[in-house]
Amino acid sequence: MAYGYDVLVVGGGIIGLSTAHAITQAAPGTSVAVLEKETALATHQTGRNSGVIHSGVYYRPGSFKARFAVRGADEMVKFCLDHDIAHEVTGKLIVATAREELPRLHALAQRGRENRIPVRELGPAQIAEREPHVGGLAAIHVGSTGICDFGAVARTLASLAQAAGVELRTGTGVREIARRPDGITVQTDIGEVRGRVLVNCAGLHCDRVARMAGEDLGMRIVPFRGEYYELAERSRDLVRGLVYPVPDPAFPFLGVHLTRDVHGGVHVGPNAVPALAREGYSWLRARPRDMAEVLAFPGSWRILRRHWRYEAGELRRSLSKKAFVTAVRQLLPAVSADDLVPAAAGVRAQAVLRDGTLVDDFLFGGSGPFVHVLNAPSPAATASLPIGREVARRALEALAGSRST
Template sequence: MADETVGVVGAGIVGLATAREIALSRPGTVVVVLDKEQEVAAHQSGHNSGVVHAGIYYPPGSLKADLCVRGVALLREYCQERRLPYREIGKLVVAVRADELDRMEHLYTRARGNHVPDLRRVGREEIRELEPHAGGLAALHSPRTAITDYPAIARELAKDIEASGGRVRLGFPVTSVRARASGVEVGSGARRLRVDRLVLCAGLQSDAVARLAGDGREPRIVPFRGEYMLLKPDRAHLVNGLVYPVPDPRYPFLGVHFTPRVNGTVEVGPNAVLALAREGYRRTRISPRDLLGLAGYPGTWRMAARHWRTGVKEYRGSLSAAAFMKDAAHYVPGVGVHDVVRGGAGVRAQALDRDGTLVDDFRIHRHGRITAVRNAPSPAATASLAIARHIAAAVYEGS
């Protein structure tokens, strides 16, 4: 007989890692992962860039920074043990304008505070040695930044769960969550499942599922679609590693960059445009329900008032490949619209507070037997194994 049954809603990489961590750290506990899709990693975990971030961007002492740095080591070890792709191809964070140099220096100080390994400043000549086709005045070089295959990792985590005696139940859309004296009852239509504890890792649906469980209405999820171009195969040689811009600290998005993938392709992007559906991977996908939810939330309008100029610029790049590639050409001069084809897209679950603030760190709410992960932004995939330990500790805090 199991000591306890723990349910986890969401078969993305954070939900699967959390279920695995609970199974490993609490012998005798049976974990059950529930997801509405027919495969694991169907949304954010299966549509991200595949980058293993080294911890350059995050404020020292923040949960993001701590979990990212710890998560990299755990993920590298896991990939090595399971013979999953993990390639340290390095990253250049490139300043292309003089007014970006101070921001780059601040980023360097921040990254040093996070103990990013082997990070160093490089000048124009060394940029060319590392990336012969790149432009820029100066850059930060992070040689340990890596790429991997997150859907493959998610599938391996699911195998671990089942090997521990747990289950991954796909095709189980959660429609009700009710706390009972003896545990938590999770419903999917007419189906019912009783668990002793429940963890919500629902990504794009995290606020909706949390409300089913009686959690507060905020933060709300705003979906941002990130669209990619792909370098044509005969142009993929133009970059050796990751080439990124110096980020604007006012926004949680990193801007258009060049990302080699483990399959040999090179992505250019993403942009960040407001999606018209939570799972709006195509521009033509519109959900009236999701739109009404966005329109009825005061935070949406306050965010729009602050960032409308950036929004217009991002939509221009979405509609025009030439405009999209104009930004990319700052970092790899000479690359233009004729060197790329349209690639895929992902949708980011961006949490938003009522005052219009884009939530930038992890948020986890716990009430009784239910623990809700309300925001797990990038670098959630990188940090997934460390996040799992953090969530598992929160689930049992005070028990």
């Protein structure tokens, strides 16, 4: 059967659901369908993150990430309060463990102030007061960081969208997209769907959806797997809250960190290793097509040339628990291998340009009836409410344009 909608949203993660909800709030009566290839919503990046409400302290002032994370953190706490979703504003420590990290730590504190985030610089005694088992030369405390259950946030957004008339269609993977004079035709796993505007929130597959739409936007998704351990129950009192290292500014990952979740567990990780499939949650899960696409893209080789030393360290920590424990001990000297229990991994949908640039900000694209979200890694879950409004604005502009032609 053919279904006609004003807006088709491809991808039922937290960004797609937030976008669908925002469209119904901004333009009631707009007909919207969310097309999700899995049999359940929010099973990939949304369902496999550490549950941190990020403050925005790391991000360049004025960037999408900075603006959306700062606004999104406040809005996410309010959303959780309004809908009785488990959450806590915990604050976090970013800890320097070596002297060469001190200038970067001070620069982070300054960046936090520029982004209007509550930051406080701490010495070793103050670190020990907050986290007795954490070692460090200096730290900054970021007061607006928190934790929540993003799976519950996604389920709530889905319920709100559905109550406003959005049709949520799981098991509906997109196979082909064709632009017609009167709109867009999408061939899916269960038949044809038609709409006037298509919004691409496909995450790990967003570049493929863009190419199906006839728009090659000069980037590819290169998947990086984040591998986690968690502290064994007997060892959870080693960490009271959230503890992060000073990140390497040359690489868009935060390093191995310690994050307590709303259920009482403590995640340790992640590292960042190339995944052998877009949904490659272990070394055993590989897809030749996915690997061939990565290897055929010039940007992948340029990343390797630029960052091979960093990635060699990440691979070593992936293959050796001893090496992983050594990395964790820089922050948490008391931890032992017996304290760490393997936990579920996630895969980051990292957009990479042809010149090997790892896209460091949210990236949007598209023309005519197409709106593409092409890079939305962390802190996308934190910022999902303002991102959803931004994407909805673009979709409604595209819809108005389609009606005027």
